[in-house]
Amino acid sequence: MTIDSEQPTAHREDPAGRTFVAPPALVEHARRFHAEGGVPATPRVAATVLLLRPAGADFEVYVIRRVAAMAFGGMYAFPGGGVDPSDSQVHLDWSGPSPAQWGDRLGLAAGPAQAVVCAAAREVFEEAGVLLAGPAAQTVVGDVSSDDWESARSALVRRELRFADLLAGRDLTVRSDLLRPWSRWITPEFEPRRFDTYFFVALLPEGQRTRDVSGEADHTMWVRPADALARAAAGELAMLPPTLVTLTEVAAAGDLAGVLAAADSRDAATPVTPRLELPADGEPRFILH
Numbered sequence: 001m002t003i004d005s006e007q008p009t010a011h012r013e014d015p016a017g018r019t020f021v022a023p024p025a026l027v028e029h030a031r032r033f034h035a036e037g038g039v040p041a042t043p044r045v046a047a048t049v050l051l052l053r054p055a056g057a058d059f060e061v062y063v064i065r066r067v068a069a070m071a072f073g074g075m076y077a078f079p080g081g082g083v084d085p086s087d088s089q090v091h092l093d094w095s096g097p098s099p100a101q102w103g104d105r106l107g108l109a110a111g112p113a114q115a116v117v118c119a120a121a122r123e124v125f126e127e128a129g130v131l132l133a134g135p136a137a138q139t140v141v142g143d144v145s146s147d148d149w150e151s152a153r154s155a156l157v158r159r160e161l162r163f164a165d166l167l168a169g170r171d172l173t174v175r176s177d178l179l180r181p182w183s184r185w186i187t188p189e190f191e192p193r194r195f196d197t198y199f200f201v202a203l204l205p206e207g208q209r210t211r212d213v214s215g216e217a218d219h220t221m222w223v224r225p226a227d228a229l230a231r232a233a234a235g236e237l238a239m240l241p242p243t244l245v246t247l248t249e250v251a252a253a254g255d256l257a258g259v260l261a262a263a264d265s266r267d268a269a270t271p272v273t274p275r276l277e278l279p280a281d282g283e284p285r286f287i288l289h
Helices: 024-035 099-106 110-128 147-157 163-169 225-233 241-252 256-263
Strands: 002-004 019-021 044-055 058-066 080-082 173-175 180-186 195-203 217-223 274-277 285-288
Touching: 044 110, 044 241, 044 256, 058 110, 058 225, 058 241, 080 110, 099 110, 099 180, 110 147, 110 163, 110 173, 110 195, 147 163, 163 173, 180 241, 180 256, 195 241, 195 256, 217 225, 225 241, 241 256, 241 285
Parallel strands: 044 195
Antiparallel strands: 002 274, 019 285, 044 058, 044 080, 058 217, 180 195, 274 285
């Protein structure tokens, strides 16, 4: 028997990173949903960003732990969130690949592709204080941690200010070329809150720094992907399959240049969905498809 699923998992997995042990509570939740004829929720389109920075000969990724009250609370993940209606602002000043070119990579029409890319840039500013924008197509703003920037960021979080208006008010253009598409994950059917999430990678712009400014996180850190995976395997860090798999993939790229090169040829349009396999005589496991 196979059931769609995505939730916190035990961290034993196969060497290829394509199967994960399923906890008993989740198995019962999945069985109950299907036994009761549950109606799947419509996934909300979302975007998440792996911020990367050099660390000696290696590199680190920025992760945040979601507060317990949130969906997937207690899990370490990357900054991100749902696409907001304001992300479809047609007058957004834009540099880098066009929305139509992004649509080709993401498997979307130009308008929805622009909204996803805009959401990625907006969310990483809201949750990490990092702004992927500049006064010209080849430049990036420097430090954005001053009081006036923080006031603008807070207004953005409260939806009192649109991202496009924030940029326009400071004569900035969003640097879509600083984002690279990586993958797409859809939360399985029996979860009460579902997301259709596009994953991106981005290098931390020179002169900027991450800040623990999100009310949605109770801990943040920079960590080498290999170290994060080792700590997850040891039970020190709780992560969902999309985070574990993505960390495994970027770690395999070797260095930052390898990550960017890999991103250029990845399929970011075809979604990955964990499925819960319930064998009659074996251990329930997630299998990634």
